[in-house]
Amino acid sequence: MPVVLNRHQGKVAIVTGAGQGIGLGVALRLAEEGANVVIAEYNAEKAQAAAESCSHFTRALAYPVDIGETDQIEQMVRDVVATFGRIDLLVNNAGVLETLPLFDLTPEKWDWLQRVNQRGLFFCLQAVAKQMVAQVPESVKAAGKADRSYGKIVNFSSIAGRSGRPYAAHYSAAKWAVISITQSAAGYLAPYNINVNAVCPGVVPTPMWDEIDRVQAERFGLEPGGWIKKTIDSVPLKRAATPADLAAAVSFLLSEDADYITGQTLNVDGGVEMN
Ligand SMILES: NC(=O)c1ccc[n+]([C@@H]2O[C@H](COP(=O)([O-])OP(=O)(O)OC[C@H]3O[C@@H](n4cnc5c(N)ncnc54)[C@H](O)[C@@H]3O)[C@@H](O)[C@H]2O)c1
Numbered sequence: 221m222p223v224v225l226n227r228h229q230g231k232v233a234i235v236t237g238a239g240q241g242i243g244l245g246v247a248l249r250l251a252e253e254g255a256n257v258v259i260a261e262y263n264a265e266k267a268q269a270a271a272e273s274c275s276h277f278t279r280a281l282a283y284p285v286d287i288g289e290t291d292q293i294e295q296m297v298r299d300v301v302a303t304f305g306r307i308d309l310l311v312n313n314a315g316v317l318e319t320l321p322l323f324d325l326t327p328e329k330w331d332w333l334q335r336v337n338q339r340g341l342f343f344c345l346q347a348v349a350k351q352m353v354a355q356v357p358e359s360v361k362a363a364g365k366a367d368r369s370y371g372k373i374v375n376f377s378s379i380a381g382r383s384g385r386p387y388a389a390h391y392s393a394a395k396w397a398v399i400s401i402t403q404s405a406a407g408y409l410a411p412y413n414i415n416v417n418a419v420c421p422g423v424v425p426t427p428m429w430d431e432i433d434r435v436q437a438e439r440f441g442l443e444p445g446g447w448i449k450k451t452i453d454s455v456p457l458k459r460a461a462t463p464a465d466l467a468a469a470v471s472f473l474l475s476e477d478a479d480y481i482t483g484q485t486l487n488v489d490g491g492v493e494m495n
Pocket residue numbers: 236237238239240241242243260261262263266285286287288313314315316317336340376377378379380420421422423424425426427428429
């Protein structure tokens with residue numbers, strides 16, 4: 221059982237895509253550690269159910285939003301500030317994936333994926349970071365150096381952002397972009413002491429993986445479950461990750477324990493990538 225600390229007491233956290241899978245695990249962990257959580261999720265029913273689960277620990281708000289729409293993101297930031305007074309933490313977790321052979325990747329499929337995984341992630345970061353900077357006192361801004369952390373952001377990349385995947389060229393491109401967005405934002409926001417880091421999950425059985433397995437197993441003539449089994453067999457630690465494994469890493473990066481870490485990308489993948 222993971223050790224649950226109390227590191228986010230009273231903080232206000234937005235977690236995108238927190239209606240299921242890894243994002244739900246992250247939201248629950250932050251709530252357990254005392255943060256007020258905003259479930260920023262496309263699917264309104266899942267957002268509501270996730271917020272109800274988190275509300276056993278803390279104050280939780282279901283916020284149905286499409287992060288591909290910048291006006292919705294900006295409205296969300298205004299509404300969260302109106303409800304909670306400020307924003308301290310952002311987890312940019314929402315993502316989509318459809319595996320496709322290289323030659324079947326159309327401009328429409330390309331744009332569909334980048335709209336969420338790259339563009340949506342960037343504009344969530346931009347809107348929330350603007351709010352975090354607005355929360356920094358003018359005297360601190362004038363000094364050009366902050367006395368304490370004024371916000372923390374974690375972006376979801378993937379091991380597919382560390383090396384290109386043959387059946388997910390669009391996804392790998394987006395997840396590589398997430399690493400560069402993380403570095404650009406970390407540099408820009410460093411004078412405000414706002415930390416920006418990324419995580420790269422490996423294999424985490426979630427609804428996203430159910431679909432990958434269904435399509436890839438059929439493509440390669442395997443039984444259902446065959447593709448994910450083959451993938452897990454190649455993990456050095458010989459097991460899949462759980463959402464809780466990712467949540468533990470994210471919670472650490474959002475905590476004071478990670479005050480001196482920024483611009484980094486952490487593989488949480490059982491040893492698949494060792495860079
Ligand atoms: N599962 C894995 O093995 C794995 C591996 C590497 C990286 N990742 C990344 O981790 C993140 C979470 O993955 P997951 O497996 O939990 O995925 P998932 O598909 O199970 O959940 C993603 C959630 O994001 C939401 N979402 C999708 N588009 C959205 C939008 N436009 N606006 C708001 N919400 C939206 C979905 O409704 C869903 O609730 C993703 O960024 C994914 O790329 C996952």
